[in-house]
Amino acid sequence: MSDRTGKKLLFLRNLSNIINHGVPLALQNQIRDAARHFFSLPTEIQRELLQADPFSPLSVFTGLKNEGEFRNWKHTLGFKPNPYMNTNLLPCILREPFVNFREKVGSLAHGVAKEIFAGLQLNADLLSDIHTRRQTMTVNYYPPCPERNFTYGIRPHSDFGSITLLMQDEVKGLQIRKGGNWIDMNPRKDAFIVMIGDQIEILTNGMYKSVEHRVLTNRSIPRISIACFYAPAEDDVIGPLGKFMSKRTPLMYRAVKFGDYLNHGFSKPLNGKSNLILSTMECH
């Protein structure tokens, strides 16, 4: 693994853009094409393909038509967490590329997690297993947006899990927050962006910060991204490790069951890093 300048990566940042990651470009392109094809189909056909079966590994939802203040201008095809995934029920246009992709990106995520934890001199084998137990994937399709009021494809947020591997196409839109500024992430089709999520911020007592990000709309070109989320199992309880606490760095977060953290996050509109408040210790 190396960064975009070709240097070997040391995961000491909360954000990296990686190439030479072992996922073939042909497979990346195949996934983008399958996703584009899926979203070009009429909605009824999309629904039919997804079979509306309770055991279907997929769900599809759109933010375009929801009423209210907090709309995201995007369609999403979501893959349920791995234990519920019956890949035989996937529509055939998606089955082979996605099963392949999920496997390849899964081992990449495991390798990345290992490097992160080894860099922190923690038990890398154990922690990388724990923090990649729950795997989900969403394919985001952002249609061109004719309305000026819709500024966001996806509102500012941090991801709730441990690490996210994000693949984009060649269309701009993703921005990362650095202090008070929003920085454009240049789209690079062969790369994966690695983003630290909230669970690593909690585990490291705030030493690593989860990445706040958002996607802007544009008026002319559709955009596709595929986000692969890795997280602890829903029954796992995540809290700061003793090693990250000292007089200078007092306890910042309380331990929370990941399932509760997730439900809390999904119960309200995305709003920056506000979900972390659930875990924040009260200061007296």
Ligand SMILES: O=C(O)CCC(=O)C(=O)O
């Ligand atoms: O589309 C993107 O680049 C980002 C998507 C994202 O942030 C998410 O799905 O959580």
Ligand SMILES: [Fe+2]
């Ligand atoms: Fe995200």
